[in-house]
Amino acid sequence: MANISKKISCPSFVGILLLLLFISFLPSCSSKKKLARSLSGTDVQSIILKSTSTPDYQWMSGKAKVLIDDGVSNQKINMYVRINRDSLIWMAFKKLSVEGGRALVTADSVYAILRLEKSYYKASMEELTQSDSEVDFRYLQDVLAGFPPKLDPDNITVKNLKSKIQIKMDTFGVESTLEYDVASGLLTGGYFENENDFSCEWNYGNYQLLADSIEVPFFRFYKLQLSEQESLTLRLEFSNIEIDVAKSIRFEIPSHYTRLSQLSFP
Template identity: 25%
Template structure:
């Protein structure tokens, strides 16, 4: 198994991307799930979120890292606003399992028999971008991420007549493009001010999911750039289901595994 691609799969499943924009001090924006909850310029944002109580998904991650192509399978379970469970592996063998809750991150790495249990500073260090549970959930579902309080938000017109929403966050320009017809986020771009580093996440293949009116993006393409160097990864779901049926989130630390301190 390849450790880097499994960690990348974990990062994609948790709703973030690998080492694109450097970590800066500050708090990741919270997630508003209803237009009625927004105020000021945010009230004019016509975003429509995917808000099923439960979600399960199975897919495949393909990545190009330093010119080397790798792949991994991924399984995701989610209880809205409560838990995100991710399992990534190759050839039928699990390599990494993670369980995220609003106040904790737990990860088992079977590749080197280690585990982590702690806060979101771990994912921030691993992925090199500020991460919160709400942000991870929004990225996983392809939901709109509102600007934090006090941020200078700008609204414009995007391709195809949709909305373009942008605001600065800790030295990074956050841009989101919303589809005109559905109000779904179809592109998220993070650009570090004054550098040549950026990250773009494109959501595509929007399809209906049983029991939910809002379409879900079955394809996610991530392109992280630093100058002329580009790291690309795609997550394509083969099966997605949603509803109100309760899910299990199994997570047991195997005997003999050593605890990590959260350092990269």
């Protein structure tokens, strides 16, 4: 068993997403979906302008099928996510209609419930990310919602390639590379690597237009390199995403559950 806590100490949304998804090991009125619009003649400045702010939303919820593959075995689960902007992130994971766990993330804490093991995990956001928890929480919310990280025009390097625009940026001390499609202006992928040899590549696709103005990727693929010997891929395919439809949030740790000092994966 490998120690997850060490692997996710990097200040990134991927680390926390990895933590939340791993608890899965051990429905509402639907918004009408439309194909995302193509932007003709997209240039660097329009992408930067679009990415200097995030869409205005208060609630986001979704359901996705997730395939987790560590190179030896794979598992399929259903993931449910609800985000109340600047307040909380709630996630639940089911396999064959049986709930394996739940997670709740606030600006300062992360909680995870493992149903089958009758245990739970609790940690501060600062402990997990080793950075300002409030800033990291906003970053995590927007990326889980499917929005690109907010760009700082004074802290990026741009390379204009034939079919894509590549932007390098520093996020919480980790250099990330984002790739945007020239034809549509949409974020299609990226990668990063930290000093602990933890790296991640990701791809976005199947963008849908919600609330007539917000473009969200319904397909997301992550390839994580945890060490020289350990790697993992996460494939998320959303069947439903809603914007600004308030949802109930239920999260309660049973009194008889045992607290874990760390989470681990096979």
